[in-house]
Amino acid sequence: MTSDFxxxxxxxxxxxxxxxxxxxxxxxxxxxxxxxPPLRQSIDGYLDCLRREWVLRWDGRPADSIYFGGGTPGLLSCSDFEKIAKFLGQALSSQLREWTVEFSPATVREEKLRTLKELGVTRISLGVQSFNDHTLAALGRRQRAELAIAAYDLVRAHDFDVSFDLIFLAPGQRLADWKRDLARAVDLGPDHISTYCLTAESGAPLWKNRTAPPATAGEAFHRNARNFLQENGYEHYEVSSFCRQGHRCLHNCNTWAMGEWLGLGPSAASQFRGRRFRNVPNLKLWAEGIWSSSPDEEDVAVLSEQLLLQDRFIFGMRMADGVPDSLLDRAERLGYGDLRALFERFAEEGLIRSVDGRLCPTGRGLLLADGLALEILCHCA
Ligand code: SF4
Known part of the structure; x- marks a missing residue:
């Protein structure tokens, strides 16, 4: 399969x-x-069921990227990680280019890092969120800034690639606080930084008695991150993602480029063997479905060429590399003729530009990626 990876x-x-x-x-x-909650009995049941789901779903293809996300994967013990690696073993080959495990700083331990290194993990994604203790407290994170720095040093000492997650627009966080967070991150020098604008998720305790700031309030934070990180040698390769040269997150790039991935575990999404679907977000229901060989899935879609093409354009506008312009020919063949006119308008408005046969969002286009996506969606409807 040839993919835009x-x-x-x-x-x-x-x-x-x-x-x-x-x-x-x-x-x-x-x-x-x-x-x-991380009860031992629940984790053991989860691991057994995960192995069963692997047997049910995996089609024998080798993995070129693996990502353990959560939740808090760092809560797993060394032997938990070894159990998962054992059943994944058949998929681990020389094709594996990247294996990421997310850690909250509070869960980083030397013995876990040693185990993960031996298993072949290449990259640790640290949920730093902020280096400001007031911001961390406002977010309800239990760690303090010093803990993230100690965790980072330990991870680096074990020779992993490192990514930081940082949040902006937290309650009480000023632009000056954000600039200090970015400066601290750059001083430490991770390979990759993901920046997230805090959004008002319904059901999150933070927003119970609080009004969320308007969406536009984050623009100054985002622009500041882009300028500062670029000045300090980080490539802005996706709306929320920055990296040092050669350190893009391959796993995420594959999903944004509409490649294939298999997701395992409750609430995991997949795009696999012609279907897109999400496992039910409930440990008990997920396990019942897997053990009865009838997985409980939500948001199921059959992947038509039209759907994949539409999503290539939408996600492509979130990436600095955009999409190959030959996709417009394919869009025409599939009846999306006016997409060419739309992209001509984007170019006139300075939102995209043509670079080496690709349609790439400009800096302003990346900042307005959601608006571009909406227009693409309307044209494909
Ligand atoms: S943000 Fe906090 S509560 Fe939510 S999944 Fe991550 S660690 Fe768990």
Whole structure:
């Protein structure tokens, strides 16, 4: 299969694998995401079921990227990680280019890092969120800034690639605080930084008695991150993602380029063997479905050429490398003739430009990626 992988067309027979670890030691105030308390019995049941789901779904293709996300994957023990790696073993080959595990700084331990290194993990994504203790407290995060710095040093000492997650527009966070967070991150020098604008998730405790700031309030923060990180050698390769040269997150690039990935675990999404679907976000229901060989799935869509093409354009406008302009010919063949006119208008408005046979969003286009996506969607409807 040839896929537009991280902006490069490469021959790719491999597969992305995503494993969702649904356990959280406590609930962060801003999070409405599904999570389970990390009880030993629940984790053991989850691991057994995960192996069963792997047997049910995997089609024998080797993995070229693996991502353990959550929840808090760092809550798993060394032997938990070893169990998962054992059943994934058949998919691990020389094709594996990247294996990421998300860690909250509070869960980083030397023995876990040693185990993960031996298993072949290449990259640790640290949920730093902020280096300001007031911001961390406002977010309901239990860690303090010093803990993230100590965790980072330990991860680096074990020779992993490192990514930071940073949040902006937290309650009480001023632009000056954000600038200090960015400066601290750059001083430490991770390979990759993901920046997220805090949004008002319904059901998150933080927004119970509070009004969310308007969406436009984050623009100055976003623009500041872009300028500062670029000045300091980070490439802005996706709306929320910055990296040092050669350190893009390949797993995410594959999903944004509409490649294939298999997601395992409750609430994990997949795009696999012609279908897009999400596992039910409930440990018990997920396990019942898997053990009865009838997985409980939501948001199921059959992947037509039209749907994949539409989403290539939409997600492509979130990436600095955009999409190959030959996609417009394909769009015409599939009856989306006016997409060419739309992209001509985007170019006239300075939102995209043509670079080496690709339609790439400009800096302003990247900042307005959601608006571009909406217009593409309307033209494809
Ligand atoms: S933000 Fe992450 S760690 Fe915090 S409650 Fe949500 S899923 Fe768990």
């Amino acid at each position: 991280c902006g490069n067309s490469i021959d790719r027979d491999g597969l992305g694998i995503y494993i969702h670890v649904p356990f959280c030691a406590s609930r962060c105030a801003y999070c409405a995401f599904y999570g389970e």
